[in-house]
Amino acid sequence: MSKLNVVQAINQALRHEMERNPDLILMGEDIGRDGGVFRVTEGLIDQFGERRVVDTPLSESGIVGIAIGMAAYGLTPVVEIQFMGFLYAAMEQLISHAARLRTRTRGRYTCPIVVRTPYGGGIHAPEHHSESTEAFFVHTPGLKVVVPSTPAEAKGLMLSAIRDPDPVIFLEPAKIYRAIKEEVPEGEYAIPLGEARLLTEGKDLTLITWGAMLHPTLKAADRMAEKGVEAEVIDLRTLSPLDSATIIRSVEKTGRAVIIHEAPKTCGLGAEIAARLCEEALLSLEAPVARVTGFDTPIPLPKNEKYYLPDVDQIVEAAEQVVGF
Amino acid sequence: MPKKVVQQFKIEFLQILDEAGQVDRALWPGLDEKEIKGFYESMVLIRTFDEKALNLQREGRLGTYASVQGQEAAQVGSAAALRPSDWIFPAFREPGVSILRGLPMRMIYQYWSGDERGSAIPEDQHDFPIAIPVGTHIPHAVGAAWAAQFKGDPVAVAAFFGDGATSKGDFHEGLNFAGVFRLPIVFICQNNHWAISVPLSRQTAAATLAQKAIAYGFEGIQVDGNDVFAVYTAVKNALEKARRGEGPTLIECYTYRLSDHTTADDASRYRKVEEVATWRKKDPLVRLRAFLEREYRWSEADEQALRRQMQERVAAAVHEFEAVPPQDPQTMFDLLYATPTPDLIRQKEILRKRLQQKKEKE
Numbered sequence: 001m002s003k004l005n006v007v008q009a010i011n012q013a014l015r016h017e018m019e020r021n022p023d024l025i026l027m028g029e030d031i032g033r034d035g036g037v038f039r040v041t042e043g044l045i046d047q048f049g050e051r052r053v054v055d056t057p058l059s060e061s062g063i064v065g066i067a068i069g070m071a072a073y074g075l076t077p078v079v080e081i082q083f084m085g086f087l088y089a090a091m092e093q094l095i096s097h098a099a100r101l102r103t104r105t106r107g108r109y110t111c112p113i114v115v116r117t118p119y120g121g122g123i124h125a126p127e128h129h130s131e132s133t134e135a136f137f138v139h140t141p142g143l144k145v146v147v148p149s150t151p152a153e154a155k156g157l158m159l160s161a162i163r164d165p166d167p168v169i170f171l172e173p174a175k176i177y178r179a180i181k182e183e184v185p186e187g188e189y190a191i192p193l194g195e196a197r198l199l200t201e202g203k204d205l206t207l208i209t210w211g212a213m214l215h216p217t218l219k220a221a222d223r224m225a226e227k228g229v230e231a232e233v234i235d236l237r238t239l240s241p242l243d244s245a246t247i248i249r250s251v252e253k254t255g256r257a258v259i260i261h262e263a264p265k266t267c268g269l270g271a272e273i274a275a276r277l278c279e280e281a282l283l284s285l286e287a288p289v290a291r292v293t294g295f296d297t298p299i300p301l302p303k304n305e306k307y308y309l310p311d312v313d314q315i316v317e318a319a320e321q322v323v324g325f
Numbered sequence: 326m327p328k329k330v331v332q333q334f335k336i337e338f339l340q341i342l343d344e345a346g347q348v349d350r351a352l353w354p355g356l357d358e359k360e361i362k363g364f365y366e367s368m369v370l371i372r373t374f375d376e377k378a379l380n381l382q383r384e385g386r387l388g389t390y391a392s393v394q395g396q397e398a399a400q401v402g403s404a405a406a407l408r409p410s411d412w413i414f415p416a417f418r419e420p421g422v423s424i425l426r427g428l429p430m431r432m433i434y435q436y437w438s439g440d441e442r443g444s445a446i447p448e449d450q451h452d453f454p455i456a457i458p459v460g461t462h463i464p465h466a467v468g469a470a471w472a473a474q475f476k477g478d479p480v481a482v483a484a485f486f487g488d489g490a491t492s493k494g495d496f497h498e499g500l501n502f503a504g505v506f507r508l509p510i511v512f513i514c515q516n517n518h519w520a521i522s523v524p525l526s527r528q529t530a531a532a533t534l535a536q537k538a539i540a541y542g543f544e545g546i547q548v549d550g551n552d553v554f555a556v557y558t559a560v561k562n563a564l565e566k567a568r569r570g571e572g573p574t575l576i577e578c579y580t581y582r583l584s585d586h587t588t589a590d591d592a593s594r595y596r597k598v599e600e601v602a603t604w605r606k607k608d609p610l611v612r613l614r615a616f617l618e619r620e621y622r623w624s625e626a627d628e629q630a631l632r633r634q635m636q637e638r639v640a641a642a643v644h645e646f647e648a649v650p651p652q653d654p655q656t657m658f659d660l661l662y663a664t665p666t667p668d669l670i671r672q673k674e675i676l677r678k679r680l681q682q683k684k685e686k687e
Contacts, residue, residue, distance in 0.1 A: 023475075023476075025475065051475070056502070057498075057501055057502060057505060059498045059501065059502065061461075061464065061494055061495055061498055062464050062467075062495070062498030062499060062501065062502055064464075065461065065463070065464025065465055065467070065468065065495060065498070065499065066464045066465070066467050066468035066471060066499075066502060067468060068464070068465050068468060069414075069464060069465035069466060069467060069468020069469040069470075069471070069472065070468040070469065070471055070472040070475075071468070072453070072465065072468070072469060073412075073468065073469045073472030073473065073476075074472060074476070075472045075475060075476075077468075089494075092458060092461055092495075093461060093464070093495075096458045096461060097456075097458075097461060097462075097465065102660050102661065102662070102663070103441070103657075103660045103661045104441060104444050104454065105444050105445055105446060105453075105454055106441060106442055106444065106445035106660055107445075107660050108444075108445050108446050108448070109446075109453070110663070141661055142661050142662070144662075164663075165662075165663040166662045166663055194666065194667075241662075241666035241667065241668060242668070243667075244667065244668070245667065
């Protein structure tokens with residue numbers, strides 16, 4: 001085992017799967033010689049050649065659409081879209097085709113593709129580079145949506161995403177690409193999709209989050225602990241399919257929930273989780289479910305983005321209100 | 326510095342069978358009597374299938390349907406040139422190609438009646454089901470061609486679409502990839518002159534659609550799409566070129582949609598009667614029949630016998646279609662993912678209970 005950051009962990013996962021599966025092909029803009037704009041695919045072209053690591057024309061809808069045809073024919077395409085804000089050009093391919101190929105052909109054709117894209121704010125990027133619109137994809141039946149929160153998680157979830165027989169949107173939190181290092185198991189290390197993880201156990205409150213927001217959430221939980229409040233922290237890992245059972249179980253125990261995400265508040269995934277808690281755990285709730293989220297605005301340019309993104313103070317404040325209700 | 330010409334292009338038009346039913350012997354593709362009569366039989370079959378679909382729709386036995394009348398030569402010529410191992414990616418106005426590839430007619434009726442099982446292509450047939458969003462299936466075809474090249478399979482891919490699709494981004498993105506990577510694919514544009522109510526002149530300012538291939542670095546050719554021999558020749562040559570590893574071709578079949586866009590459309594709102602009348606004279610069936618009469622003494626009796634035979638085949642397909650037991654609504658949950666998610670399992674149970682309650686009430 002070695003200490004890796006998220007970029008290195010995903011690189012290791014891709015390398016591992018490419019060695020294992022000769023039909024795995026990587027496609028994207030600048031992913032070959034340049035190693036991708038965040039260097040996630042660095043060195044892979046040297047090991048696997050231009051046939052399997054393909055620098056494509058600048059063409060998001062083309063890349064995703066072609067991956068669908070490749071997958072139907074029998075290859076395993078893993079594509080990179082440079083930023084989530086550029087993925088919208090391929091929305092029609094994802095929603096109208098990738099997501100429904102299996103169901104509309106009654107299983108005759110399937111679409112085992114992975115679409116990787118950096119997402120989220122906090123990296124001082126230009127416009128359209130910091131989107132957090134995962135709810136679009138969660139709202140689309142037929143897609144799976146995965147968001148890792150640490151290097152080891154990134155590797156384990158990527159292995160499973162590639163092996164999954166259905167289309168997976170793999171959202172890589174750009175903020176933590178290089179911010180954290182941890183021990184990442186070498187070789188075979190797959191984390192099943194569809195299972196949330198419980199990071200800390202507690203009796204007073206459940207904090208539910210994913211991706212880069214896990215880290216301020218953990219800090220907030222530590223601060224609450226100093227004040228004698230025990231929080232459970234849930235990292236969703238897979239946003240679709242959503243692991244409701246883990247969420248409901250925790251909130252039935254703690255009676256209180258705060259959902260933290262950097263996406264806009266309205267129709268963000270937090271709204272869905274809050275609704276499920278109302279439907280399925282209402283009698284366990286001791287306080288209204290709170291949400292700490294981004295505003296309903298486009299994520300601002302770098303000078304103002306810190307006012308948009310949830311921080312530790314906001315999470316602590318929301319948690320205190322919920323506990324003190 | 327004097328200006329100089331750096332590139333020059335030309336687009337050829339191929340016609341072998343003219344409107345009077347006479348052929349250009351110099352361009353003759355070497356077909357025998359059996360093959361030619363087979364082409365005519367297929368064209369009559371598709372016309373009969375289509376007429377029946379329109380009737381079924383009017384009687385409320387079929388939902389919205391997109392008619393293919395006038396485009397039979399483009400479809401029969403293409404389908405005849407394809408090998409079973411090749412892959413096709415149709416748009417939504419190619420029932421003829423699908424039928425000739427082996428898709429049971431029953432399934433096409435099923436699809437347009439609102440039953441998803443009509444999209445379940447038989448295992449031995451390398452075809453995609455129809456695509457409703459315009460042009461978005463073109464990259465899928467390119468992906469399959471790329472995969473075939475990657476695996477070293479000696480197959481080619483044909484992508485079908487209309488003139489409207491050439492205005493869409495996915496057309497350009499797909500053709501660009503195909504050119505860059507020299508993929509084994511043939512793009513078959515059925516230029517039927519109308520995208521619902523918008524004429525060709527509003528789709529493009531270009532003189533031909535075939536010339537769009539030039540921009541992507543490969544050959545484009547315009548063929549008389551109502552001439553089955555020209556379509557067959559062009560598609561066959563392009564497929565062979567693709568299988569030899571010499572890259573893609575764009576074929577513009579210059580044809581016409583004689584019917585409305587779909588049964589939900591009324592083309593008389595935007596199309597002149599005289600225009601349709603002009604194209605009726607170019608009907609691909611009329612033209613090939615004239616050739617058969619001239620070359621093979623095709624008689625009225627032959628014609629009537631063939632029509633009757635095709636009507637019987639279509640009637641049998643309608644019978645099969647209407648005899649299919651209804652689809653269990655619970656199957657909507659079964660094939661979304663390889664393994665149903667907990668939410669889908671829960672929702673399927675809700676529907677199951679609802680159906681059971683309904684049954685008990687009845």
